[in-house]
Amino acid sequence: MKKTTLLRKLIEDEQILVAPGAHDVLTAKVIEKVGFNAVYMTGYGRAASYLGKPDVGLITMTEMQDQVSKLAAAVDIPVIADGDTGFGNAINVMRTVKEYEKAGAAAIQLEDQVAPKKCGHMIGRQVVSMDEMLGKIEAAISARQDPDFVIIARTDARTSMGFEEALKRAKAYAEAGADVIFFESPESKEEMIRLNKELNVPTLANMVEGGRTPLFSAKELEEMGYALVIFPTASVYTTAKSMMELMQELKSKGTTRDSIEKMIPFQEFNDLIGLPEIRELENKYVRGGV
Template sequence: MRKTTQLRQLLQQKEILVAPGAHDVLTAKIIEKVGFEAVYFTGYGQAASHLGTPDIGLLTMTEMVARVRNFVCALDIPVIADGDTGFGNAVNVMRTVREYEAAGAAAIQLEDQVAPKKCGHMTGRQVVSIEEMAGKIKAAVAARQDPDLVIIARTDARTALGIEEAVSRGKAYEAAGADVLFIESPENAAEMRQITASFRIPVLANMVEGGRTPLMNVRELQEIGYQLVIFPTASTYITAQAIFSAMTELKTAGTTEHLLDRMIPFAQFNDFVGLPAVRKLEAEFLP
């Protein structure tokens, strides 16, 4: 089964789909290993891990596509991929969709921010007109070769223009052909309920630790009416904190010996990243 079709089936289930964010392929493999059915390719995390910068639109489309392809090649679960603003106007969006689809993404997320974009929980975001973004969604739908490729339309209008404007934009993007709606950064449970009650297609919740939206349990989000939830920043923050701690201790103690009980053992890690399979290939094909 194609990953696009698999994702669509997951979105039709009664159970909310939880897609943790991954800033690199190793993290994505761990997400798959512990049993999640989809992974979110987070632009916030890609900017941090690839460039060491905040999420302010510095990554190019080709850089993002290359990283999406690496995710897809390493995983057996669908990859929901952040496509930022589509990297230009509606014509640029068409190429972006085709490149993401060719890389194997099961879904592409497109947002209505003015480029260069910013993280959806930062202030200072601006949005393009409803008409321009609706045209981008129509272009994305026209560009996909696989009709099951999921088009996620995101609006960042809530923070600057209010919840009513955000919902109005969501309705326009639904009419333009989006498969999933992403109303970014609602600020309370009442707004979240208003969002989920406003659309006929699945709606995505975004749980950013320290962000503008209250953190909720996935069961609470399901009760509110969300069909999909992403946790885009958790792995990035956990990884950064763990490495800060480890490197600080190494700097102080001059050794990692006392950190061994906090590490995955050498042999176990090699097994996890696929060394036994490589050894079998070597035995079969190398002289």
């Protein structure tokens, strides 16, 4: 089954689809290893891990597309990919969709922020007109080659324009043909329940630790009516904290000896990144001789 078709099936399932965020390929492999059915390629984490910069629109489409291709090649589960604003106008969106699809993404998320965009839980975000975003959604739909490739439309209007305007946009984006609606940063459980009651397409919940939306479990979100939930920041926050603690200990003690119990063992790590498969291929194809 194609990954796009599989993702649609998972979204349509009665059980909510949990897609943890991966800021790099290694994290995506861990997500698959643990048993999740999809992975979310986070732009927030990509900007932090690749550039060491915040999610403020500095990363380019080609840098994101390169990450899509690496993630999609490394795991067998569908990759839901952050496409930011589409990196320009509706024509840029068309190229972005084609490049992401070619790279192996099963879905792309497109948002209605002005460029340069910001993380969906930062203050100061501004949105384009609803009409402009509708054109982008229509352009994205026309550009996809695989009809099962999932178009996720996100509105960031809640923070600056209020709940009613954001809900109005969400409904319009659904009518324009978006497969999934991503209503960014609702600020209460009541808002989350209401938007799910009023939208007639699958919805995505964004659980950002320390963000503007209350944190709920996957089961709680399923009961509210969500079809899909992403946890985009947890992996990069955990990695940064663990690395900070490790390096502080190495700096103070001059050894990593006391941190070994916190590390994945050498052989287990090699298994995770596919060394046994490489060895099999070497034995089959790599031949010596003069």
